[in-house]
Amino acid sequence: MIGDTLSQVGTLLATHSIYWLFIILMMTGFYIVVSRGNLIKKIIGLNLFQTSVFLFYISIGKVTGGTPPILPMKLKVDDFSVYSNPLPHVLILTAIVVGVATTALGLSLIIRIRESYGTIEESDLLEINRKIFSRENVQDLQQGDLFKDE
Amino acid sequence: MQSNSGRKKIESIIILALFIFLVISAIGVLWVKHLFAAAMFSGIFSFLSALLFVMLDAVDVAFTEAAVGAGVSTILVLGTIVLTTERAKEWKASDNLRPLLLVILTGAILIYGSLDMPEFGSISAPAQTHVGLTYLESTPKDIGIPNVVTAVLASYRGFDTLGETAVVFTAGVGVLMLLGGFIRTRSRRDRG
Amino acid sequence: MIQALVLKVITKLMVGFIILFALYVQFHGDYSPGGGFQAGVIFAAAFILYGMVMGLQNVERVLPPWLTHKLMALGVIIYTLVGIYSFFVGYNFLDYGALSPAHPEHGQHYGILLVEFGVGVTVAGVVISIYYAFVNRSKTSKEDE
Structure with missing residues (x-):
């Protein structure tokens, strides 16, 4: 019984542990957001959280033994090459740029808060x-x- | 087959090493009181995650993360620090407990949810079998350019990218309105 | 501003290469990693570097703020115009086959180049404008104090 459970956990570790690593990173960012009172630190924590979500999302599109989804120059694709899924890359690429634009918006809000309240705690x-x-x-x-x- | 499993082992070791450094820099952000140091740690975090993106075959994303996440956001955070304050206020150790419980609970729920996900790197996962495969197969015929990511970004999902560009534009306008970027240029032109 | 001679000389040398690299990333994005988003940010990074080392007045002489504000909108306009053009020629919105009806593949090439150029212009404009706004703010708040 216990042996079965242990072997199940073992296979899960082999196949799913990378998702858990990204979830741990996500939670570190989340912890910064909820526990620190400084607004700049909150924004940085939000950035870390966001980057971890991106990593998690990209890891879904990874294929073992695959290469980046850039075809050979003459577009001669042989049947043996394995490419990772390009779709998550596209979605996350735009999300990163939108993320920095919204970060800038948040930071300028912080500047205005500081100007009218004199503090960012x-x-x-x-x-x-x-x-x-x-x-x-x-x-x-x-x-x-x-x-x-x- | 032998070489494939060896490659997989090396990949997982590199991913684990990068993950450890990522956690260290995240804890650095958590720990330091000097905001300049926190900004630097977040820049390091971005560069390391760019390396991890390369490990996960997302070279375009790695490029963007290195340029945007590590470059521009660090500069913006530094600019904000110049305009506000350099030091975060001291926090009480007793404030750490409730957030910690919340975070552990959320993490546990997420890990429980991840048990239903397909195996990492599996080629038969639902994400791999539908539209992503179609894009890979039809890009040489339809578009005729090697970089599938660009093909999907600009052509297959061009409408999506138009929306994203509009979002970036809107965020830029929002920042300029908040910080008064528009007013100053107009008065300068009136004077000139 | 800063009296660092080494920084100034190196910056003057680097800026040209950074802009060249941005253009390479922009127009070679079909073949290698890259595209409008990255190129725009790298292009902006060149100007931000110049502004940080040489002072804001100097970089504003090269690229005045009103111009970057126009660039922000110009990129979105280029992107939308490509879509509207294909609309009027009788294709679907953003169907780049319209740009070269005889060879749809070439049309796709032109379309992707144009659209990525629009994205690059917007992103570069937004990033440079945000940088100007932050720095101008710090200048005025220092004058106020």
Whole structure:
């Protein structure tokens, strides 16, 4: 029973372990995003996460013993050559460029946050926001009082 | 057959070594408080992942990752550091526990999901048998260029790429609007 | 700006080769790894390098910001025009056979070259514009302080 399970785990390690490696990398990036309060660090973590997803996606298109999907110069393809799947490459290639464009957008948002709040730490930002909201609430209450007096 | 299994072994050793370096640089990003060092670690991560893309036969993607991920995003992060702050605030060790639990849970779910996936490198996997194979077979006839990735990118899926280009354009316009890139040029031309 | 002579000399030497390499990647993308996305970024990297070492004023004299803003849109326009042309000649949208009806394969070649050129122009324009925006921002925020 235990021997069966162990041998199953063994075959899984041989065939699936590369997916797990990429999942571990993904989770490292995710951990940076959720645990660090600095916004720049969050963006860098998001980048790591994104790159790991790309690696995972590309690994689906890999064929054992295959070569990159670039045919010989005269387009004479023999029947014995194995090529990896070009489709994931195309999708990820565009995703990388779109990813850097959106990263730039996120970074410019961070710059604007810093200019109007003076900080890029999540805890400080939440603190400032809480203060602003409580002040507004107090003002609302006072205005409500005014209306009541009238 | 012998040489094929030997090649597979070498490939897996290289992938494992690159993975270890990738994890080290990711932990570097996690650990350092100086944001400049974090940016450098993320650049190293991008270059290493470009190497890993080459190992996975995706040369075009590796090229893009080396130019875009390692080059341009590092420059942008450095520019942001210049405009904001160089040091991240200290974090409490007690803050690490809940995120760690969340991440381990998510990772476990993902690994459980990956058990249903086809074997790595299998030629009979569903991803290999459908449209990808068609592209490989019909590119020499239809398009007549050797680089299948370019053929799929620009011709078979040209509409998709048009959309991606529009997304890049939109993101660029968004950055310029946020950082006031448009206003300055107009005032400069008015003065001139 | 920076008083590093070695950096300046090497940059002056390198910029030409980087642009040449970008053009190679752009127009040889049919045969080897490469294409519009990579070429655009490499082209932009040449200007970013020049700007970082020589100062923003010098690089803005070569490639003024209003021009990069136009380039951003120009690439998408080139791409769309290729599609609309095939539309009007009686083919499907973005069917490059329209560019050379006698030899559809040649049409595909021309179409891919044009479309990749459009992608390259947009990507280069966007990356350079973003770089200019970041650097200009740091200049103005320093003046404000």
